[in-house]
Amino acid sequence: MLRLVIVDDHPIVRGGLRDTFADVEDIVVVGEAGDGAEGVDRARSLAADVVLMDLRMPGTDGVAATAALREQVPDARVLVLTTFDGESDVLPAIEAGAIGYLLKDALPDDLIRAVRAAGRGESVLAPSVTQHLMGQVRRPGAGTLTDREKQVLQLVANGCSNREAATALFIGEASIKTHLQHVYDKLGVRDRASAVAEGYRRRLLT
Amino acid sequence: MLRLVIVDDHPIVRGGLRDTFADVEDIVVVGEAGDGAEGVDRARSLAADVVLMDLRMPGTDGVAATAALREQVPDARVLVLTTFDGESDVLPAIEAGAIGYLLKDALPDDLIRAVRAAGRGESVLAPSVTQHLMGQVRRPGAGTLTDREKQVLQLVANGCSNREAATALFIGEASIKTHLQHVYDKLGVRDRASAVAEGYRRRLLT
DNA sequence: CCGCGGGTCCACCGAACGGTGGAGGCGCGC
DNA sequence: GCGCGCCTCCACCGTTCGGTGGACCCGCGG
Numbered sequence: 366m367l368r369l370v371i372v373d374d375h376p377i378v379r380g381g382l383r384d385t386f387a388d389v390e391d392i393v394v395v396g397e398a399g400d401g402a403e404g405v406d407r408a409r410s411l412a413a414d415v416v417l418m419d420l421r422m423p424g425t426d427g428v429a430a431t432a433a434l435r436e437q438v439p440d441a442r443v444l445v446l447t448t449f450d451g452e453s454d455v456l457p458a459i460e461a462g463a464i465g466y467l468l469k470d471a472l473p474d475d476l477i478r479a480v481r482a483a484g485r486g487e488s489v490l491a492p493s494v495t496q497h498l499m500g501q502v503r504r505p506g507a508g509t510l511t512d513r514e515k516q517v518l519q520l521v522a523n524g525c526s527n528r529e530a531a532t533a534l535f536i537g538e539a540s541i542k543t544h545l546q547h548v549y550d551k552l553g554v555r556d557r558a559s560a561v562a563e564g565y566r567r568r569l570l571t
Numbered sequence: 572m573l574r575l576v577i578v579d580d581h582p583i584v585r586g587g588l589r590d591t592f593a594d595v596e597d598i599v600v601v602g603e604a605g606d607g608a609e610g611v612d613r614a615r616s617l618a619a620d621v622v623l624m625d626l627r628m629p630g631t632d633g634v635a636a637t638a639a640l641r642e643q644v645p646d647a648r649v650l651v652l653t654t655f656d657g658e659s660d661v662l663p664a665i666e667a668g669a670i671g672y673l674l675k676d677a678l679p680d681d682l683i684r685a686v687r688a689a690g691r692g693e694s695v696l697a698p699s700v701t702q703h704l705m706g707q708v709r710r711p712g713a714g715t716l717t718d719r720e721k722q723v724l725q726l727v728a729n730g731c732s733n734r735e736a737a738t739a740l741f742i743g744e745a746s747i748k749t750h751l752q753h754v755y756d757k758l759g760v761r762d763r764a765s766a767v768a769e770g771y772r773r774r775l776l777t
Numbered sequence: 778c779c780g781c782g783g784g785t786c787c788a789c790c791g792a793a794c795g796g797t798g799g800a801g802g803c804g805c806g807c
Numbered sequence: 808g809c810g811c812g813c814c815t816c817c818a819c820c821g822t823t824c825g826g827t828g829g830a831c832c833c834g835c836g837g
Contacts, residue, residue, distance in 0.1 A: 448739065454729075511782090511783065511784085513783075513784065514783095521764050521765075522764060522765060522767075522768035523765060523768065524760055524761060524762065524764070524765035524768075526762070526822095526823070526824090527823075527824075528823085533654065536784085536785065536786090537785070537786055537787090538786095539785075539786045539787060539788090540784070540785050540786060542786095542824080542825080542826095543784085543785075543786080544784085544785095545824090545825085546825080546826080546827095547783095549825085554730055555730060555825080556730065556732070556763075556793090556824080556825075557762075557763075557764040557824080557825095558727050558728060558730075558763040558764045558766075558767045559727075559728060559729060559730035559767075560764075561728075561764045561765075561767045561768050561771075562728035562729065562730075562767050562771070562776065565767075565768070565771035565776075570768065570771075717812090717813065717814085719813075719814065720813095732792095732793070732794090733793075733794075734793085742814085742815065742816085743815070743816055743817090744816095745815080745816045745817060745818090746814070746815050746816060748794080748795080748796095748816095749814080749815075749816080750814085750815095751794090751795085752795080752796080752797095753813095755795085761795080762794080762795075762823090763794080763795090
C-alpha cells in the first residue's frame with residue numbers, strides 16, 4: 366500500500382487528484398497540503414511514500430519543498446505534477462531531487478502508473494520533459510554553441526530578424542535559419558524567444 | 572575647422588569615411604585608429620574635436636574607449652558609428668559619454684551634419700536609436716511592466732507560444748497578443764525574442 | 778584518403794507572430 | 808460621477824518563423 370500526499374495550492378486540483386486515487390487499491394491518499402512548507406510537514410508526519418508536488422505555489426514553492434523533503438524525509442519520493450512544461454522548472458526540480466515530472470494534462474491512468482513507479486523508485490517523465498532533459502544531458506558537445514551560433518543568437522536577442530541577422534553577418538538568410546535550428550536543438554527549445562532565454566540562463570548572452 | 576579622428580578596425584570602413592570627409596571644407600580627418608586604445612592615443616595627441624567611434628572592435632572596444640576619452644580628453648566629442656542598432660549597445664555607449672549614436676547605413680550627408688553637430692556639442696541619434704532611448708527614459712510608468720505583462724513575458728521566455736500562454740493563464744490568445752504588444756512598447760522592442768532579452772537585461776525574468 | 782564537424786545555401790509549407798484599430802468591463806482615486 | 812489604468816477580447820492582414828530534407832565546400836585529424 367502506497368501512502369500518498371498531495372501538495373497543491375488549488376483545492377479543486379487536490380479534489381480531482383483525490384478522486385483519481387479513490388478506487389485505486391494499492392494507493393491511499395493519506396494527506397494534503399496547500400503549500401510547500403505544509404507539504405513537508407504532512408509528508409513527514411504521515412510517513413508518505415510518494416508526494417505529488419505542484420511547483421508554482423504561494424509561499425514555499427515546489428522546488429524548495431522538494432529539496433527540503435529530500436533532506437528531512439529521504440524515504441519520500443517526490444513526483445512533480447505541474448501545469449506547464451515551463452522548461453525552466455524542469456532542471457531545478459530534478460536537481461532538487463524529484464524522481465518524476467508529469468504535466469497535469471496526463472491521463473489518470475498514466476498518473477496512477479507514475480505514482481506506482483515512483484513508489485518503486487523509478488523515474489517517470491512526461492515525454493516533452495524527457496526531450497528537454499535529453500537536450501540538457503546531451504551537453505558534452507551539444508550544450509556548447511559554436512562561435513557562429515552564439516553570434517546569431519546574440520543578434521536575435523538584439524532584435525534582429527533572420528534577414529537582418531543575415532545582412533549583419535554578410536551571409537544568406539537560409540544560413541541564419543540553419544544556425545538557429547542548431548541552436549534550438551542544442552538548447553532544447555523550439556523558438557527564438559526561449560532560445561534567447563536559455564542563452565541568458567546559461568550566460569551565453571550579454 | 573573640426574579635427575576628426577576615425578576609430579574602426581576595418582581599413583575599408585576607415586577609407587570610406589576618409590573619402591566622405593575629403594571635400595568637406597570645415598572638417599579635416601587628422602588621424603585614424605584600428606582599435607580603442609589606439610583611438611584614445613590619437614585623439615589626445617592630435618587634439619581631436621570629434622572622434623568617430625566604432626563599437627565592436629578587437630582589444631579595447633568602443634564603449635571602453637569612449638569612457639577613457641571622456642576622462643583623458645574631455646574636449647573630444649565621441650560620435651558612435653556602428654553597424655547595427657543592437658539595442659544592447661546604445662545605453663552603455665551613451666552612459667560612457669558618447670554624444671551621438673549613428674548607424675553605418677546613414678547617408679554621407681547625415682554623417683557630415685552629425686559630425687558638425689557633435690562639434691557644437693549637440694546630440695544626434697539615429698531614429699531607431701532615439702526610439703529605443705525614449706523607451707528607456709520613459710521609465711516612470713513605462714519602463715515598468717504590470718504583473719500580468721511580466722507573467723506573459725515569463726511564459727514566452729519559457730517557450731510558450733501565444734496559444735500556450737493563453738491556456739496557462741486561462742485567458743484568450745488575443746489578450747496575450749495585447750499584453751505582448753504593450754511589453755514591446757514599454758521595452759522598445761519589436762519581437763518576443765528581444766523582449767525576452769530586455770527582460771533578462773532589466774532583471775525582470777529568471 | 779576519407780570521415781566529420783562547421784559553415785553556407787536551397788525550396789517548400791503550414792503555423793505563428795506582429796501591426797492596427799478598435800471594444801467593453803472593472804476598480805481606483807479625484 | 809468621471810477619468811484612467813489595467814485586463815480582456817475581436818478581426819484582418821502581411822510577414823516571419825519553424826520544420827524538413829536535402830546539398831556543397833572546407834579544414835582537420837585519424
